[in-house]
Amino acid sequence: xxxxxxxxxxxxxxxxxxxxxxxTFSVRPGQVTGFLGPNGAGKSTTLRLILxxxxxxxxxxxxxxxxFRSRPRGLRHVGALLDAGGVHGGSTAAAHLxxxxxxxxxxxxxxxxxxxxxxxxxxxxxxxxxxxxxxxxRLGIAGALLGDPPVLLFDEPLNGLDPEGVRWVxxxxxxxxxxxxxxxxxxxxxxxxxxxxDRLVVIGRGELIAEQSLPDFLExxxxxxxxATVTVRTPEAAALTALLTAEGATVTTASGAASxxxxxxxASxxxxxxxxGVPGGDALTVxxxxxxxxxxLAFRNNVPLHxxxxxTASLEEAFMDLTADSVDHASGEHR
Ligand SMILES: Nc1ncnc2c1ncn2[C@@H]1O[C@H](COP(=O)(O)OP(=O)(O)OP(=O)(O)O)[C@@H](O)[C@H]1O
Numbered sequence: 001x002x003x004x005x006x007x008x009x010x011x012x013x014x015x016x017x018x019x020x021x022x023x024t025f026s027v028r029p030g031q032v033t034g035f036l037g038p039n040g041a042g043k044s045t046t047l048r049l050i051l052x053x054x055x056x057x058x059x060x061x062x063x064x065x066x067x068f069r070s071r072p073r074g075l076r077h078v079g080a081l082l083d084a085g086g087v088h089g090g091s092t093a094a095a096h097l098x099x100x101x102x103x104x105x106x107x108x109x110x111x112x113x114x115x116x117x118x119x120x121x122x123x124x125x126x127x128x129x130x131x132x133x134x135x136x137x138r139l140g141i142a143g144a145l146l147g148d149p150p151v152l153l154f155d156e157p158l159n160g161l162d163p164e165g166v167r168w169v170x171x172x173x174x175x176x177x178x179x180x181x182x183x184x185x186x187x188x189x190x191x192x193x194x195x196x197x198d199r200l201v202v203i204g205r206g207e208l209i210a211e212q213s214l215p216d217f218l219e220x221x222x223x224x225x226x227x228a229t230v231t232v233r234t235p236e237a238a239a240l241t242a243l244l245t246a247e248g249a250t251v252t253t254a255s256g257a258a259s260x261x262x263x264x265x266x267a268s269x270x271x272x273x274x275x276x277g278v279p280g281g282d283a284l285t286v287x288x289x290x291x292x293x294x295x296x297l298a299f300r301n302n303v304p305l306h307x308x309x310x311x312t313a314s315l316e317e318a319f320m321d322l323t324a325d326s327v328d329h330a331s332g333e334h335r
Contacts, residue, residue: 004029004151004182005050009059012045012206019045021206022059027184029150032173034197034214035186038323042206043186044082047153050184051080063151075104079144080153081137089129093120093139096128097146106147114142119168133160141169151182158192170196190319194218204323220322230286230294233307237282240303247297249288282306 003026010023020042027033037043048054050061052069060067063078071077087096097111115124118138123131128139137160144152154173158166173196177183187193193200193214200217202210210217234240241251286294291310298305 002029003027005061005063005184006065007046007050007059007061010046010049010056010061011058012042012049012054013057019206020049020056020203023203023206023208024059025201025208025211027182027201028199029182030177030180031198032177032183032185032196033199033201034193035184035201035203036190036193036197036319037186037188037203037209038320039188040205041188041203041323043188043203044155045206046203047080047082047155047184047186050153051078051082073104073106073147075100075106075143075147075149077147077149078151078153079147079149080155081140081144081157082153082155087128087136087139090127092125092127093131093142094124096139097142100143100146104147110146110148114145117145118142134162134165137161137169138165141172149181152176152184154183154185156186156188158187158189158196190316202323209323228287228290229311230289230291231307231309231311232284232286232294232298232305233282234284234298234303234305235282236303237284239301240298240305241284243297243301243303244284244286244289244294247289247293249286249294252285253283 005027007023007025010020011018012020023042023046035043035046045054046061049056050063050068051074052067062068063071068074068078091099093115094111097114098108100106101108101111112121112124115121118141120135120138120142123135128136131139137157141154141157144154157169161169173183173185177198185193185196187196197214199213200210201208202217210220212220232240237253244251289297291308295305295308297303
């Protein structure tokens with residue numbers, strides 16, 4: 001699949017602050033790509049660099065193979081929602097979009113079309129100053145859609161939207177991606193991206209942390225043991241521990257002592273035997289395997305289970321864990 005947006009060693013410094021540092025990633029068409037990072041991570045800066053609103057200190061970023069700044073009538077190539085609250089409050093929604101349309105040589109008829117699309121037709125002649133943040137977000141999205149562009153950038157588009165608005169935006173993103181467009185959406189909330197994105201570019205303190213599909217990223221949480229732990233009770237703890245560790249799980253007894261890990265325990269094949277020798281009783285805490293997989297393994301090896309309970313760490317917790325070292329110190333949110 002082609003790469004539409006390509007950042008190469010992208011770096012931006014503002015005085016002594018390094019907002020973005022050596023960032024290399026790409027964004028593909030036909031997908032919703034989430035741009036995820038804690039507050040102050042450098043997401044807005046990166047979007048501004050993509051749009052040519054700011055010049056990189058070093059490195060480069062291109063859209064469709066060339067710097068976006070070099071394209072005339074930009075809104076036909078890239079539509080962007082950057083700072084929804086920043087629109088001039090004195091004009092009406094329709095007038096605001098009409099100015100954008102004129103300067104990008106977009107037919108005036110598109111204004112009414114996009115207002116209808118975002119659900120603002122009824123307030124088209126009202127002043128933007130009286131709009132709620134959610135309405136401003138919708139207006140910003142209308143502006144992004146105006147030029148019917150193949151590439152769309154959205155900076156924190158879910159801010160200020162009610163649940164119905166959030167559902168609508170997600171459906172819109174899906175449709176835009178299904179039409180083959182490139183959709184790049186920033187958020188500081190993992191939970192938002194989990195339900196919105198196909199692929200993720202994750203940054204922390206201006207640096208790349210991950211660039212992968214959403215399932216692969218979630219799997220990475222599992223590898224770190226952050227996603228889920230399963231508590232299992234069995235009268236045959238030793239046998240079950242051997243089975244699970246052979247499958248790559250990490251198993252600890254209820255007392256917290258590690259009973260084995262994938263690296264320390266060789267595959268044991270058909271191991272199943274009487275339970276003894278595991279200190280701390282018959283409750284095991286398992287990470288790295290799902291409850292279903294544990295149940296299947298136990299069943300196939302004749303190990304009785306008396307309890308299987310999953311505790312899932314919230315994605316938000318796991319995400320904060322992953323980015324803990326990289327939260328912007330200036331924002332005061334580091335731990
Ligand atoms: N114009 C600017 N002048 C000086 N510093 C800036 C400027 N823009 C951003 N920064 C700094 O660069 C860093 C990254 O900010 P940026 O707004 O890109 O992050 P973000 O991930 O979009 O965060 P948020 O979600 O809080 O907006 C921050 O430390 C910020 O204070």
